[in-house]
Amino acid sequence: MTTSSKNPETIALHAGYRSDPTTTSVAVPIYQTTSYQFNSTEHASNLFSLKELGNIYTRIMNPTQAVLEERVAALEGGAAALAVSSGQAASLFAVQNICHAGDNFVCSTDIYGGTWNLFANTFETLGIECRFVDPADPENFARATDDKTRCYYGETLPNPKLRVFPIAEVAKIGDDLGVPLIMDNTAAPILCRPIDHGATISMHSTTKFIGGHGTSIGGIIVDSGRFDWEKHADRFPMLNTPDPSYHGAVWTEAVKPLGPIAYIIKARVTLLRDLGAAMSPFNAFMFIQGLETMALRVRQHSENASAVADYLSKHPKVTNVIHPSMQSGEDKRRAEKYMNGGYGALVGFELAGGAEAGQKFIDNLEMFYHVANIGDARSLAIHPATTTHSQLTPEEQEQTGVTEGYVRLSIGIEHIDDIIDDLDRGLEAVDSVPQSGSRSKSSKAAAPSGSNGQKANDEDRNGMPAVTPATLPVQGLPQKWV
Incomplete structure (x- = not known):
């Protein structure tokens, strides 16, 4: 038909x-x-x-x-x-x-x-x-x-x-x-x-x-x-x-x-x-079933993910939030031009304590699943530097936006209060809290060129200085391609 x-x-x-x-x-x-x-x-x-x-x-x-x-x-x-x-x-x-x-x-x-x-x-x-x-x-x-x-x-x-x-x-x-x-x-x-x-x-x-x-x-x-x-x-x-x-x-x-x-x-x-x-x-049959509710799920994914990005941007243990709603300049313009009705389920963020902090955060989550997938109705979390991107060189990881303190979340369609509660639980277990005005070395590398990877506003929301994006070099390429 x-x-x-x-x-x-x-x-x-x-x-x-x-x-x-x-x-x-x-x-x-x-x-x-x-x-x-x-x-x-x-x-x-x-x-x-x-x-x-x-x-x-x-x-x-x-x-x-x-x-x-x-x-x-x-x-x-x-x-x-x-x-x-x-x-x-x-x-x-x-x-x-x-x-x-x-x-x-x-x-x-x-x-x-x-x-x-x-x-x-x-x-x-x-x-x-x-x-x-x-x-x-x-x-x-x-x-x-x-x-x-x-x-x-x-x-x-x-x-x-x-x-x-x-x-x-x-x-x-x-x-x-x-x-x-x-x-x-x-x-x-x-x-x-x-x-x-x-x-x-x-x-x-x-x-x-x-x-x-x-x-x-x-x-x-x-x-x-x-x-x-x-x-x-x-x-x-x-x-x-x-x-x-x-x-x-x-x-x-x-x-x-x-x-x-x-x-x-x-x-x-x-x-x-x-x-x-x-x-x-x-x-194929299973994917057909998924298609039938996809529009409803994607909207809820997007709504929840935007709320999570806002929550993380105010948290004192988070140095950097990566989500289209946090962007400015050309990146913001492109997000508004190409994305209709939401920004999807994915949220990334940086912890100053590097890999140890990222892994400790994930190990203390209870509702989130620690899996390599994205796009599940359930909320998912992973530490890419030691899993999905671990086979890349440090330079390649940097080019793709992965650093030791980076955590990737795929936000599900659960009630937003329960999602935030679990994130609170994971963050509470993280010991390292960045000093005012400081960022970890890995956090600096995480921010791609352009304007992504920053907190929402130039002024702080909770007494913390705003995060300024750093330039991500494209290494190992002929200069004419960069």
Whole structure:
């Protein structure tokens, strides 16, 4: 079923499905099958030659997955989507679909640590170069671009810096140079639609807010259908020259009868076929359930997180609060431009006592779960320097916004009083209290360039001096990219 509604609450419940055609079931069935009976040899041939779309094998498509794909594509304002087994698989496929050995792509330094490892290390073994640049100046993307650059990559609300990415500015640079922008929108579903601001591809780790309950692993890639791959044929030979892995198909030509979805079809029938990162039908079903309440959850996440940021900004043991509501200047302008109806669930903060203080805080929480996930209905906490970002070098940690005293919170939908009570409990156990006017070395490093990472106002709220943002150097990069 298609829906004419533009409201996400309605789209999340109705897009892509009305009832099961065989049983009339209102709930989307779990099609727990590997294979599908072809109507005839001609039908089978048409499916394999992409003359028509349909089910072939669950490694590359499944009816339960198809409902999820259509709903997320509708929510993101895209033409088509591809569900995969994890958010990491989505990041991998999104870039690898148009990059091969000898190519490069330009990526924001403000990204999740797991994505950094994938791009900096695993992609290097594939012969694909990732060029990291500071997104505070969008022109850094242009400076790092050459004739081998295949895409730009950023996170809408990057974890852990929470400095909203300049989507339209970088997308415009990409349009002028013939380079598509891929946006990881995991932390901002409902709140932002990157495609509306010029992104070519929007993707999610469905594990997080789409699922919403910490039950299933998955990812999804949404193709806007708006990028002219043929116009830039020299930059994208993988879409414009015969593909020996698929009977010499030229994807921009072969898929034209199906719509402007050459990118996503190629990802499905080559990368997903060959690498096998398929989402299980059961997980697709779980994500569909999550979608149905996502708009309600995201609003409550955002409301609670803003209240937590305000509470932390007044606490004497906290030296630095990282949340879009605490920003000023260009960062504030971008947050207001791109985020609609809230700033998401994530809050970061600094304790002067470094790693010892951060770990002691977490060890004394009772309601919060100490887990590596975000986007759960429950409140979650972690010390990134010793966990999620521990595999990065100190310089890489600094570039991504992680320091020894940094704690990341994913605020849930519990009652705000109970959330604050538990944070009080954790902070009470922390011994180190910063002296008036002082900041720890790690706290200084935590503040990214621009204006994120400060308390809300230049004047103090409780007798404590305001925190002034420090500049985050982008180390180890050619100067022309910085």
